[in-house]
Amino acid sequence: MKSYKLLVAGLLAAMTASVALADPLNPTYIRFTGSSAFRASAVKAIENKLTAGYKVAADKTSTASATYATYVGTLASGGADVVIQTSWTGSVDGIRDITTGVSNTYITAAATTTAGGTNPASLTATSLTGNTETAVADIAMSDNLQSSTSYKTPALTQTNVGVVPFVFAKGRLASGHAYTSAWANLTNISPAGARGLFNNGTYLSILTGSTDSAWTAYYNAGGFDGEDLRCKVYALGRNPFSGTRVVTFTETGFGTSASAFQYKGWLSGNTTYTAVQTVVASDTINTVRQYPAQTVSGQAFAAGNNGFSSGGTLATELSAKVGSAAVDANGNPFGLVGYMGTSDAASLLKSINSTTGTDTSYILSYNGVSLPATYNNAAQTTSWDYTAVKEGKYTLFGNEYLSYNASTLTTGSVKRVFADAVALEIKTNTASLAGVLLSDMKVDRSSEGSLITAK
Structure with missing residues (x-):
């Protein structure tokens, strides 16, 4: 029983x-x-x-x-x-x-x-x-x-x-931009360079260690009285809810408790810069300002210390071209750099290359070590060589x-x-x-x- x-x-x-x-x-x-x-x-x-x-x-x-x-x-x-x-x-x-x-x-x-x-x-x-x-x-x-x-x-x-690698990537400049040749020299972001980006932007010549004809002409004309007209570089970044931000800020030595000055691009006709404006790959960016203050899921983020809610939207904006006559609030020409996971970086390359190009030069090395990417325009996919991550040589990962x-x-x-x-x-x-x-x-x-x- x-x-x-x-x-x-x-x-x-x-x-x-x-x-x-x-x-x-x-x-x-x-x-x-x-x-x-x-x-x-x-x-x-x-x-x-x-x-x-x-x-x-x-x-x-x-x-x-x-x-x-x-x-x-x-x-x-x-x-x-x-x-x-x-x-x-x-x-x-x-x-x-x-x-x-x-x-x-x-x-x-x-x-x-x-x-x-x-x-x-x-x-x-x-x-x-x-x-x-x-x-x-x-x-x-x-x-x-x-x-x-x-x-x-x-x-x-x-x-x-698993392990998730991140990359710095640079945006595009429109044809006729005065700093296109110098922009091609931007191939690497060092930890010090990243800290400069997050601390209200830095100069292209500091990141590359070189100048171009536009910079030289301005210098020879007696420039550099106060805010000079060298090309500025501003960071597109993530909001404080992002793990991508935690890893990047920690790895570069900027620190997760520090307040950042991150930016976003704006199209012509905008004069307030207080509400987030959507920018897509086909747009031309006219100017740049600090990312606006927002309350996200009940949490208030200050202007500049705020950022994109996802790497995908950041990558989309980075794929838009900065206009040939675009200037920042101080009249400086500028370019944009962002940080993201490799899946979002692949989306960036897809937006740039579509079915015809194979250009992966927009992906920057970090601290002198590259993360090689290959873009297949027929399949519109990107493959990555993670050998440097696996061996610990490329350190921007979590x-x-x-x-x-x-x-x-x-x-x-x-x-x-x-x-x-x-x-x-x-x-x-x-x-x-x-x-x-x-x-x-x-x-x-x-x-x-x-x-x-x-x-």
Whole structure:
């Protein structure tokens, strides 16, 4: 009798688990947020863990570059009915959200039927108007440790799933710009040069160590009384919610607690410079000002210390040309430099080269070490040679983490099982889409900007 009761109890438990795992009328919602730099690796891992035939809606034509995406389907392992929602708002913001319970915007599950599709590779972008909801995230991807943020409690479970490299890249100058020849000499950013950029901009001649005919002519004409007309270089950067910013500011020695002076380009006709103006690749930038003050997810960021909310929007603006007659507030001609993950840098090269070019000179080396890129204009894709990262010679990189609160994602729950499965999938397979597999690294780094040691 005792054995029979145990058998019945076991069957009931199995039936209960089965109902919990397969209930299309009551799916489990699993919500991701965090790093935009690593989203290509994260979303591919999510897709790999879903049964084929799932529905998806996203705000871009590719989930790999989308800020928002929602999947409706079943898990390939276990068969649970799920709605997976992603909202990539930045690494620090992701850690803040899952530690403090701040809500994010997500595309609704209904939109996957009304506006989405079943093939993430050929989506029609879904309008966010009328198709969003707000909810608290369960899982965050981050380019940095929780200890590197202000949101240190409750302690999160953080799994190192890969390595994410970053690059400095320069923008374009329009034909006829006085400093086009000198701009071609800008091939490297040193840590000191980066600090100059973040501290209200620097001069092109300081970054290159050289001058050109326009600079020489101005000097010979008796210039340099006060603010001279050498070409200035300003930084396009990320807001303080960004892990890309944490890694870059730490690695260059600028520091994450220092207030930066970051900029953005403006088109002609704007005179206030207080509301963010969208700039796309086909635009011509007329002037430059500090990135405007904003309140982002309830957090106020001051002008200059603020920045782009994603590397994708930064890369898009950097692909626009600075006009031949464009000047800053002091009448100086200028160029723009930004920092981003390699996935967003690939988007920059795609905007510049499209189907005809192969120019990768816009990607700058860091501290004298290059991260070679090859652009395939037929496929409109970029491949990277990460050898210098793997060997620890190229140091502008961070570790990527998948994080969650173990007290809310309990052991054995659908959310916890899926989070751990995605972490393993990234670690073993998809990390190479946005960075480097841990198994390919010959060196270790314990935290952002820390000493690099051999494995």
